[in-house]
Amino acid sequence: MEPEQARSKTTIWYRVLQPVVRWSVTRIASYELEGIEHFPARGSCLLVPNHQSVLDPLLLQGVLPRAVDSMTKSTQFERGFFRWLLPRVHTFPVRRYRVDAQSVRVLLRKLDEGRVVCVYPEGERTWDGTLQPLRKGALKVMLRAGVPVIPVGLRGMYDIWPRWAKRPRKGHAVIRIGEPIHFGEHRGREAIEAALPGAEALLRSVLLELTGETPREPDRPESAAEDAGRSGVEAI
C-alpha cells in the first residue's frame, strides 16, 4: 500500500455507517446528484457546499464516492456517544465563537494526506434558504490551502429541514457539483487579503448559480474571473 493511501484510508466506521446513513437520509430526502464528473477520484480537495439543513453533511457523506472529512461545530462533540463516534467518521471540531487555529491545522493536515475536506463557507445554516455571506475565515483557508475547491450547490434541503423546524419532512433535494476552482496557493497575510475580494465574488457567483438562486448571466463569468484574476485567483 502506498504511504499516501495508507494515511488517507477510510475508517471501518465510515465504511460501515455510510450505507446506513445514505439509506436513512434518503428515506427523508430523495435526491439527484449532478456534476459527479467534477468530483476528483483522487487527491486532496476542499468541498464547499452551501448549508441549508442539519442533514447536509449526512447527505453528502452518504452519497459521495470518497470519504469526506467534515469540520463540525464543537458542541456536537459534547455528548459522550458523539464524542466517541464523530472522530471515527472523519469529523473534527471547530469552535465557532473564536478563530480556531487548531481546526485549521487539522484541516490542512488532512489535505496534506490527500483527503477530501468539507467546509461550509457560510459558517452556519441559512435562516431563509438563501445563500448567506461567506465567512472570511473559510475563504482564507481556501486561499492558503492551494488545493482544488469543489463548489457544491444544495437545493431542496431547506424545505426538508430548515433550522427553525423541530422535525424534517419528506422532500426532494438536488446536489449539484460544480467545476473545480483553482485559487492557487497564497502565502502570507498580504497575499491572502489581496485575493479575498476576488475569491469571495467568484465563489459566491458559482454557488448562487449551482443553487439556482441566480441564473448566471452571459457576462458574469468573465467579470468574476477578471475580479479574481486581479487578485491572483483563477477560475478554471
Next chain:
Amino acid sequence: MALVDLLYRCHWCGTESMRGEARWAECEGCGRAFEHVGAGGTIRVLEASGRRVDFPIGELLDPHADRDDGGAMRAGLGSAAETGSDAGPGEDSHETRVRARFADREEAIRYRGTLLGFVEHFGRWRPGTLRLDRQALRFSDGASGVRLWALRDLRAVQTSSSVVQISPPESGVAAFRFLDDSPRRWEDLLRAYLQDTWKAEGRGEIIEFQPHIRSR
C-alpha cells in the same frame, strides 16, 4: 424552534403578536396566517380577506420591505437610527426567562493519539432571567448573583441550533436557551444593540459577529 421563532414579528402590521407551531404561524394583530409550503423556502400568506399569496421567506424578513404602516419589520428591535427612537442609554431594555450555562474551560478531542481539536466543557443549565439594555447583557438566577457583560466587550454572538451563544471578554462561552421567546429575535436584538454600540464608539460597522466581531 418553529416558524414563529423566525417570523416573530409580523411583516405587515409590525406587531410581535405571532403565535403558531411547527411550520405554521398566525399574527393576532392583523389576522394574517403564514405557512411554510416548501418550494424553495416559500411562505404562503393567507390574508383576512381569504386571499393567498406566496412569498420567498427572505422577503418576509427584509427589514426594508413595505408594510401596512410603512415601517420596517425589525422596527423597535433596538437600532435607534432605524426606529427614530430617542431612548437614552439604558432606557431601552428587554427581559426574558432563559436557561443558561457557561463554559470556562475546554477539553481536547483526540483520535488514535492525534489532536483533532477542542470542545467546550459546559456546566449545568441554570434557570434565570436574561436582560438586555443598551449597555450590557445581564443574567441573574437568584442564587449565585448576577453575571454582567458590557456590550462593548463582547467578542462574538451567534445562534447554535436554538441556543444563543456569546463570547465574553474574559474567555469561554455563555449559552442561553429561551423559554418564552424566540432565539432568533434575541440574536437580532443583540446584534442590533452591538451595532449601535460599535458605531457610537467610533469602532465602525460590524460586518461579522462570528467567529469574532469584525468591523470596518
